[in-house]
């Protein structure tokens with residue numbers, strides 16, 4: 407008897423459709439309503455559910471879930487500025503607006519307006535890169551892995567490339583220098599040991615089959631203690647003496663010198679490497695450069711011209727949206743507005759700004775029952791794939807709940823809307839203000855309140 411009454415409480419599909427009219431498509435509501443009603447009916451029959459109460463809420467939850475895109479904006483409260491899993495460099499609105507302008511219409515992507523002829527898509531950024539780095543020539547491909555591959559394949563296929571054992575790195579799982587080397591057709595010649603490599607090691611490995619001397623930035627780790635590696639200058643000097651080009655995979659694609667923006671880290675900018683005489687340098691567009699995903703190669707014109715002719719250029723070519731994002735990003739650098747590059751701004755953010763954000767967030771969480779909210783002076787590791795040795799003082803909001811573990815709260819935040827990614831330390835959830843924008847404080851506080859109910 408009670409069951410029948412409960413079954414009668416399940417509304418008709420048309421009533422559910424009526425309730426959500428205008429908010430979701432009728433087709434979607436119908437499908438979801440049927441599915442939920444069916445499940446409620448079964449559960450009532452099996453005695454797993456007492457009444458049909460909450461059916462509208464359940465339909466709404468499913469509708470929201472189904473109408474979400476797969477790719478979603480998240481709040482990064484980890485303090486890791488360049489996080490490959492979270493999409494690396496966020497772009498400024500200025501850059502995004504230019505991408506929108508180019509993406510939503512036709513453009514002169516490969517068309518020379520002055521002559522009315524077919525042109526090259528590379529010209530849109532080459533000039534900027536030359537001016538910003540002092541290099542003779544520049545080329546852009548899909549990402550830095552592609553850049554490394556193109557350099558090795560063009561200049562060293564079937565020949566030897568000398569690399570220090572201390573630099574045979576793996577970057578983010580699928581990119582390993584020895585593997586990419588093999589795939590490109592170049593033969594790796596390892597020299598030195600894990601912790602020490604001297605110029606005499608390179609010199610001993612050079613023969614008539616040597617095509618390149620390569621140096622790789624360690625990017626995601628650093629070594630301390632009994633270590634020795636060869637400087638770019640010494641490698642350039644050896645390359646000159648032997649008539650072999652020197653290639654530096656700089657990894658992060660730094661455009662400005664770090665000390666100019668007040669950072670002490672061992673990271674050569676593109677320009678520095680070129681000034682030291684390196685023949686070719688490559689780096690990513692979306693690490694410290696702070697632009698869209700891209701691989702940038704700069705250096706000697708004759709070497710880069712050989713790469714332009716490689717059929718792989720077509721395989722690795724960049725899209726108009728990438729070029730638009732890169733052009734506008736490089737323009738911002740050319741105008742010296744470093745602080746308008748979100749990545750640079752976050753890495754150099756002043757402590758008082760970080761503390762102010764932490765205070766704003768704490769104020770919004772005042773009086774929540776069972777929640778202990780503290781502001782902690784902590785250390786951010788802004789790198790995650792670059793600047794491995796850099797520790798920056800930061801401010802975090804620490805959350806501890808009386809009846810919810812830090813792991814549970816972190817999971818609920820991650821599964822919320824918008825999802826929030828945090829770190830956990832000493833059984834507290836830490837929200838690092840370095841990577842949280844001013845305009846994200848309010849949605850962040852709302853997400854926390856939702857996660858706690």
Ligand SMILES: *Cc1c(COP(=O)(O)O)cnc(C)c1O
Nearest residue numbers: 549550551577623625656657690
């Ligand atoms: C990140 C990195 C790469 C790979 O660059 P992507 O742009 O991610 O393809 C290659 N080499 C080094 C040294 C790196 O740091």
